[in-house]
Amino acid sequence: MLRSEFLDLLLDSIRGRNAATLHTKKKCTRLVDIGDKVRLEFADSTSATADLVIGADGIHSSVRSQFAFDNPRYSGKIVYRGLVSIEDIQPWWHLSTYAVSWVGKDKHLLVFPISENKLLNVVAFVSVEESELGDFQESWVAVGNMKEVVSSFQEFEPHARRILELMPERPRAGAGQAIEDGYILGRALQDYLKSQSDDLGRWMQAYQTLRLPRAQRAQRTSREAGEVYELQGEGLKGKTFDECMPELRNRLKDRMNWVWLEDIDVMYEKLATEMRGQ
Numbered sequence: 001m002l003r004s005e006f007l008d009l010l011l012d013s014i015r016g017r018n019a020a021t022l023h024t025k026k027k028c029t030r031l032v033d034i035g036d037k038v039r040l041e042f043a044d045s046t047s048a049t050a051d052l053v054i055g056a057d058g059i060h061s062s063v064r065s066q067f068a069f070d071n072p073r074y075s076g077k078i079v080y081r082g083l084v085s086i087e088d089i090q091p092w093w094h095l096s097t098y099a100v101s102w103v104g105k106d107k108h109l110l111v112f113p114i115s116e117n118k119l120l121n122v123v124a125f126v127s128v129e130e131s132e133l134g135d136f137q138e139s140w141v142a143v144g145n146m147k148e149v150v151s152s153f154q155e156f157e158p159h160a161r162r163i164l165e166l167m168p169e170r171p172r173a174g175a176g177q178a179i180e181d182g183y184i185l186g187r188a189l190q191d192y193l194k195s196q197s198d199d200l201g202r203w204m205q206a207y208q209t210l211r212l213p214r215a216q217r218a219q220r221t222s223r224e225a226g227e228v229y230e231l232q233g234e235g236l237k238g239k240t241f242d243e244c245m246p247e248l249r250n251r252l253k254d255r256m257n258w259v260w261l262e263d264i265d266v267m268y269e270k271l272a273t274e275m276r277g278q
């Protein structure tokens with residue numbers, strides 16, 4: 001699904017139920033603890049007070065930076081993203097599926113259909129040493145150089161390269177764990193409100209207890225998979241492409257099972273039942 005489609009869906013649902021007021025163009029610059037409430041200060045010199053502030057302001061969160069001093073670190077990979085119309089590639093597409101991974105030494109390419117099979121989401125990963133990045137900065141909106149991307153994949157088979165050549169030079173994105181976070185946070189807040197108690201902190205702690213291990217596991221296993229797809233890491237480094245393939249298959253075939261099979265509602269319900277009983 002396109003991020004914009006998902007945001008529209010959320011917005012329509014909020015508007016349909018008149019569930020919240022959305023204030024846009026508000027850049028939060030500071031939070032101030034004022035006893036039993038928090039004051040939010042914004043760049044436009046306005047402010048607001050709240051019982052609870054949820055800092056969902058992304059990887060360079062200014063809210064988080066007031067409480068934690070751990071900056072994000074470069075992962076060793078640059079990811080190029082793009083969308084290609086499936087209608088445009090249909091005449092020459094050679095496989096029975098549009099969900100395909102091409103793997104290679106220090107780079108890999110992933111495509112899958114989104115937006116009701118109208119668009120192909122293209123994700124091209126390239127390992128680049130931090131020392132070679134120059135003044136390149138992590139960003140949602142850095143525009144990649146398509147010639148550079150295509151030349152990075154020049155030894156890949158022609159269909160893979162053709163897909164890359166069709167990628168427009170503009171960025172797009174999606175989200176995974178953040179959506180689960182929002183969902184469980186919503187359930188915990190709902191339970192807190194239903195309980196008509198003043199133990200907001202306890203319900204927020206329950207959210208954290210439930211979400212942190214799963215989110216950290218997603219982060220850890222994604223990093224490991226990134227290495228496997230690029231024939232790096234223990235057991236693969238130094239081997240030929242053909243030698244790596246059986247190992248690759250073994251390591252990747254059930255990789256996502258825990259994400260899909262663990263039922264986060266069941267996990268939440270178990271914890272919430274304990275909380276309600278206390």
Ligand SMILES: Cc1cc2nc3c(=O)[nH]c(=O)nc-3n(C[C@H](O)[C@H](O)[C@H](O)COP(=O)(O)OP(=O)(O)OC[C@H]3O[C@@H](n4cnc5c(N)ncnc54)[C@H](O)[C@@H]3O)c2cc1C
Nearest residue numbers: 026027028056057058059062081140172173174175176178
């Ligand atoms: C190019 C790209 C492609 C990606 N593709 C995928 C993918 O296919 N699948 C996947 O699961 N994940 C993907 N991700 C990762 C995913 O987008 C993020 O993990 C996810 O968006 C994080 O959600 P978030 O709510 O924490 O932050 P964001 O989605 O970054 O949202 C933060 C919001 O806070 C706002 N904000 C920032 N600072 C302030 C402030 N001071 N005051 C007020 N508001 C502020 C921002 O404008 C933004 O709207 C991709 C990321 C990128 C960059």
